[in-house]
Amino acid sequence: MRLLSVIALTVFLGMGCASRPQQTTVPRRARAQTAEARVAFADALQQMKTGECDRAVTSFDRVVEIFPDSRYVSASLYNAGLCLQRLERWRESTERYERLLRLRPGSRDTKHTRFQLAFLYVETRRFDEALETTDLLLGHTGLTSDERSEVMARRAEAWLGRGELDAAAAEAREALLYHRTRSEEERIRDPFFVASASYTLAETVRLRSESIVIPPAAVEAQRAVLERRAGLLLEAQRTYFDTIRLTDAYWASAAGYRIGSMYDRFWDAIMTAPVPPAGRAMTSAELAIYRQEYRLRLAELAQPLIRHAIRYWELTLAMVQRTGVRSEWTGRIEADLEAARARLRKFADRADHRKVIMARAPQKLPPPD
Template identity: 30%
Template sequence: MMDSPRTVLVLLFVGLLAGCGSSGPRPEAKRPAPKAAVGPVVEVSPVVVSPYSEAELVAEFERAKALLLAGKHHEAAEVFDKLERFAPDGEIGAASLYNAAVGYEALGERETAAARHRELLRRFPGHALERSALFRLGRVLAYLERWSELVVVADKLLARKDLVVLEQIEARGARALGLVEQDLVDEAAREVSVARDLVERERLGVSGKPPIELAQLWFAVGEVRRKRSEAITFVPVPPNFAETLEKRCQGLLDAQGAYTEAMRSLDAHWSAMAGYRVGQLYQELHRDVMRVPPPAAADTLREKQLFEGAMRLRYRVLLEKGLDMMKGTARLGDRTGEASAWIGRAREAERALELALADEKAALARLPFTEEELREALEALKKKP
């Protein structure tokens, strides 16, 4: 059943007004008619038989839209799915695909939401809602950590000529995030550089709560800085250990600054991601620095034990800082209901850091030195080249 011009205009208007959108028709599937015993095979296009008249389809669409706006996402998504099956052509089918995706996303069923958006984009290229569907799909993919597909979607967005500045920033942030999580750090750095130039030019987020689109960008900046910082290691021990350690610590602080900017958007999901990463920065630095072997000059058991104790005492604070961040991130999940994988990772890291701190204290207790003696050993270490 084809939609009349009036139906098309009505559905497009009400869909966009509701913030749920609409789009175009599903092409009719072709299947061969049953073969006769002899003669050529004739293929015909089947007719979709709908139990609804055109007016009833419009009324059902309106009912589904009202359910969606009322927060009854499950019921709305089911109706939109049904409408898409019965009226695959024109604005009813397209709007139903898009709105069903919105409903499933609100339910937390992001895989299903992504599938609806992909279907809309595949079947209706160039539709009025293509841009909205691409942005929504990109956000879902970032949540699901589908990094390679996120880059593909970002490329499609950046190829468009109708993006406003904030949309350009979001698309570049998405592309940078997809790249850096695939360890394409230099490519990601170029993307965030372009996006940050736009942010600075428009003075976005200078005062007050920054737009949510900036959270993804700043998280991507943090990821670039984190990966570059953690590429600095201490085994084998570099000849300029103090300078190398300072460079690693500066990279940590720079990455933490970017993650903190992501948290300023006050979005629970991006804050959870950023909070976990900050805690991880301290956890990883502690792991790497504690791999440093005793210096060659420490050639007696006592000197080796002094070195071990001094290192444990000095760098225990890294575990404490990491633990504080993981606890804060877990509390964020409790407070906001955020239940992504990042909250789960923070809770696992919290338990691991608690065990690591307990191990550090037990190891210090086993050494034949007081903390005062270890602090004196630390001071001696600082004075040595």
């Protein structure tokens, strides 16, 4: 995820201390306090710039506590929130931003604060608050194309988090349509949130696919269910490919991981599906052999799914190496890739063992003339 205001940190911080107090009407004591607040804020800002976020948070909090009427309150709370985000202390960061909106509702930092809160609410699964905050952001006049793209992508994420797949898909499609219909002057310059919306759309299709359960039924009925699930898998794969084409390294890695994981999960679904009933009456021993043979045959047919998963994960890791952008998706890919390779080796060992057993089995003699 991105922190919009971290990227443009110097701009936002400058906004927080750009105005000047009216020196001619402020009493001497108040002027002294204003000067002290300015020095304290500058010290906190310097700590933030040098990466001393723990100290900076304490210093910004002190500005708010000691100088509650100063013009540095809004910027101090905002910067403390940013520092806490860097430290991934989501709850404390959220508290600073929410306090800013309560204490300084008309602050020039309000819009950017809501952008940060939208991220944090999604990150901490407070999806109702995320939707409420993005509604407020859409009401802001003068949003840039990139900002509106971010808001729409956040809304799609929030709907997805709530489990409302139709609403998430609709919001994601609207975000993608907004991207495609911008003029050259209005074009979205950073593909991050466009790719996020595309990824969310793919996720809605994947979740629909993986919600399909293979029933304990005859082979023909199971095949129809598998074909429906496979059709959605391919639709999701196409949308993940669309995400990769948007060339954002983070979301491309996420999409590559999901493509591989879909094949891996499809394999699991097939291999754990109920065995169809036998076509004739069998003893318990015969039934055990029938089920074992069915699983082995199914594994042979489904083996390409593991190879597909391995291939897509290997391609995604190669892309990560080219771009140099590692994320949490990289670790997932590496772990699941090794597990898939081990599963493939285990399957190959079982297949070889089965061939040996079959070769040693006595051959049925032809009937006598």
